[in-house]
Amino acid sequence: MEKATPINWEFEMITQHALDILLIVDKNQNIMFVTPSFELVLGYNPDEALGTNAFDAVHPDDREFMMEAHRKVMITEQPLTNEYRVFHKNGDLKYFESRVMPVPDHPDRLVVVSIRDITIRKSMETEIKKRKNRYEELQNSLKSFSRDLSSVLKIADMEARLLNEIKTVLPGSEPEILLFNRKQQNIEEDSLSELEPVFPQLIIGKLIYMEDRILIRIGDRNDLSYVLSLNVSSVSESMDLIWVETFVYYAVMVFESLNVIENLLKQLESALDKNERPQWILRLLFNLSEKQRLQLSSDLHDTVLLDQIDLYRGLEALLEKSEFNKEMKEDLGGVVRGLLDTIHQIRTTCNELRPPLLREIGLERALENLFDYTQVSSTYKITFRTDNTTGLSLGEEKTIGLYRIVQELLNNATKHSQAMNLHFFMKKTNDTLMLEYIDDGKGFETEKLNPSFNSMGLSSMRERVQSLDGRIEIISQPGTGVRVVIHMPIHGIDFV
Template identity: 60%
Template sequence: MEKTSNFSWIFDTITNHTLDIIAIIDQNRRVRFTTPLFFEMFGVKPEDLQKLDIFDRVHPDDRDWLMGRHRRVIATGKKSSSEYRVIDKDGEIRHLECKTTPIPDTEDNLTVVAIRDITDRKKMENELQQRKNRYEVLQKSLKSFSQDLSTVMKVTDLEERLLKEVKTVITGSEPEMIILNQKTKSRFPELEPSLPLGKIEQVGKNIVIKIGERKGSPYILLLNGSSIYETMDSIWLETLVCYTVMVFENLNVIENLMNQLEEALQSNETPQWVLRLLFNLQEQQRQNLSSDLHDTVLQEQIDLYRRLEALLNRNEIDEGIKIQLKGIEQGLLDTIHQIRMTCNELRPPLLRELGLERALENLFEYTQVSSTFKIAFHSENTGGLSLNEELTIGIYRIVQELLNNAAKHSKAAMLNFKISKQDTLRLEYSDDGVGFDATKLSPSFNNMGLSSMRQRVQSLNGDIEFYSQQNHGLRVLIDFPIIGF
C-alpha cells in the first residue's frame, strides 16, 4: 500500500509540473486524460472533456491531414511525430510539436499524445528566415545596382537609378534628390552644405545623405526617417551610397576632362593627360599584338618548320623535291626571324628585366647590322638611376624614332646618342646628315616623325629642342624631370 502511494505521488508530480501536455485520446478523438497545461492553454474545464473533439482546437488549415495521421497511427500501430497549429483560448495561433504513441490492445484504440508548445521557436525560425530572405533581396539589389552603374554616363541617369532602387527596396522611403541652392534652401532650411560625404545623417524626421557636389551645389539624398529601422537596411543603404558617391565623383572627373579637351580642341593644343593616355593605350596595344603574334603565328610557323625538317630527313623523298623543300625551309626560317624581330620591336626585349641602357645597346647593335651609318652610345652619371616603366619605354620609343628618321632622311654616316643625369635626365642626339631648316618648324609640324616625338616628350612632362641647318646635320636635346618617375 505504501509503495502504491509513492508511485501516485511521483505521477502527480510529473503531471502537475511537466512543461509538455500529456493526453490520452481514444479513437473517437475524445480526451480521456490530460495534464493541467491542456486546460490552461485551451480554457476547457475537466467536466467538458467528454463533449470535446480534440481536433476542434486544431487550426482549420491543418485539421484534415492531422485527423488522417491519427487514423493511420491507429491502423498501423506505429508512433508518429508532427508539427501543427492550434487556436488557444485567447484566439491566438500556437505552434505545437506532437508525438503520438498507440497503446496496444485497448478497447477504444487509445493513444498517448505528448504535446510541446514550440511557438517561440517557430517565431524565431520565421524571423531568421525573413532576415535571410531580406538579406538575399538586399544582396541582389546591390549586385544589380553596381552592374547598372557601368552604363551610367550622366549625373541625371545616376540620380534616376538611385531613386528607383531606394524606392523599390525600402518601403515607404519616399526618396528625393535635393540639389542644395538658393532656391531649395528656403524649402529645406535644415540642410547644410557641410554635411559629411556619403554618411547617413538624421535631420529632423528625415534621413539625409550627401552624394557629392557638382558646379558648387551639394547633391543630397533625402528619405523618410522612419523607413530605415533595421541594421541590415542601414548597411545596405551605406553600401549603395558608397557606390553612388564613387560614380558621382567619376562622372565629375569625366565632365571636367571633357571640358578641358573641348577647350584644347578649340585652341588646337592637345593636353598632356590626353597624350599620356594615348601613348599608354598605344603601348598596351603593341604588347597585346606582340603576345598574339608570338603565341599564335610564330608557334604555327615553328611547328611547320619542324614538320618540314622531319620530312627532309626521310630517305624515300626524291633529291629534286628535297631541293625545293629546302627552299621552302629557308623561307620559313626567314619568316620566323622576321616575326621575332617584329615582336621585339613591339615589345622591346630586356627593357623590363635589364633596364634602359642594356636595351638600347641591344637596339643599336641590331640596327647597325642593317644600316649604312655607325652608332656611338655613351652614358654619364646614370649609375643607380631607377626609372619607372612609362618613362623607360617612352625614351626607348623616342630613340627608335630618331633611328627611323636617320635611316629614312638624314643620309648620315655617324649617329651619336648620350644619356646623362644632371638636374634632369638628358637624352642627346646628333648626326652628320643633311639636316633641315629648323627655323621653319612650328608646334604643329608633322614632317619626318618629329611631331610624334615632340608629343611623346610632352606627355612625359619633358622639353625637347631641335638644332639643325641645311647640310649641317641634326642635334636634339631632350630633358625629363627625374622627380615623379
C-alpha cells in the same frame, strides 16, 4: 483514503508539473486523460476536454491532415510526429508539435500523445525567413544598382536611377535630391528653407539625421551641393542602414567619377583644339583610375567585406546554438553558402581592383601569380619567360601599367582569340623593357583597326603604352594568331 504508492506519487508529480501536454486518446479520437498543463497552454479546463474529440481545437486547414495521421498510427502501430495549428480558448493561434505513441495490445487501442507548444520557435523561424528574404532583396538591389551605374554617363541619369532604386527598396522613404547653393547659402526648394543652416555642415557620404529626415551629401558640382533626403522611418532595420550606407557609397563614387570625367574631357578637348599631344591627360586618366580602384578596393574590404564576414559568423553561430526544422536549416545553410560565395567574390574583386603586394613583390612575381590564377580557370596554356630581369626595378606607375596591359591581353585571349597557347616574354635591355605576347588564335586584320581601334580593348592598351612614353606594335592576320610587342623606358617620372 487509499495511500499513494511511490509510483503513483511520481506519476502525479510528472502530470501535475509537466509543461508539455500529455493526452490519452481512444480509437474514436476522444480524449480519455489530459494533464493540467492543458489549461496553461490552451486556456481550457482539463475537465472541459475529457470526452471531447481531440481534433476539435485543431485549425480547420490542418484537421483532416491530423486525423489522417491518427488513423495511420492506429494502422501501422508506429509513433508519428507532426506540426500543426490549434486555437487557444481566447482565439489566438498556436503552433504545436505532437508525438503520438500507440499503446501496444490495448483493447481500446489507446494512444499517448505528447504535445509541445512551438509557437515561439515558429515565430522565430518566420522572422528569420523574412530577414533572409529581405537580405537577398537588398543584396540583389546593390548588384543591380552597381551594374547599371557602369552605363551612367550623366549626373541626371544617376539621380533618376538612384531615386528609383530607393523608392523600390525603401517604401515610404520619399527620396529627393536637394540642391544647395554654396555661394548663396540657400536651397532651391523654398519649402525646406528651415534646413539651410545644416547644409554647410554636411560631409560627403555621411548620413546626418535631421528631425524626421536623413540627409546625405552626394557630391558637389560647380556651386551646387547635391543632397539626398529621405524619411528616417523608412530605415527601420540595421541591414537597411547598411544597405543605405553602401548604396550611398556607390552613388558618391559615381558622382565624383562623372565630375572628374567631365572636367578631364574639357581639358582634353582644349588640348586637341590646340593640336597638342595629350599624353599627360592620358597619364592623368589612368592614374586617377588606379587611385579610384585602390580606394574602392580598400573601402570594399574595410566595410562591405567585413560586414559580410560578421553576418556569416553570426549565422553560423545561430545554426550551432539554435534548433530548427530540416527545411529551415537547409534554407539557412543556403544563405551561409551564398554569403561565402559573396565573400569570395568581393575578395576576388578587391584583388582585381588592386593586385595584392604588387609594389612589394615587383612586376615579374606579380605576373607569375596572375598567370597561375588565370591558368586554373582557362582553356589555354600560358608560358612565361624572362631574360635579364633579375633586380628589375620599375616605378609604380609603369609596374601597374604593364600589369593592366597583361590583364587586358588575357581578357582578349579569353573572349576573342580562341587560342590554345599564350606565350609571354619579358626582357630587359639597357634602359628599356620589352614585353612580347604571342598566341595561336584566330587573329584579325590589323588594318581595319587603324588609325584608332576600339575593339577588344586594344585601344586602351595603346593609350596606356602611349601615356607611359612607350611603343606598341600589334602584328596579326586572320588565322595566324596575334603578336604584341611593347617597348617601355625603365626610368622616368612616376605620378602615382
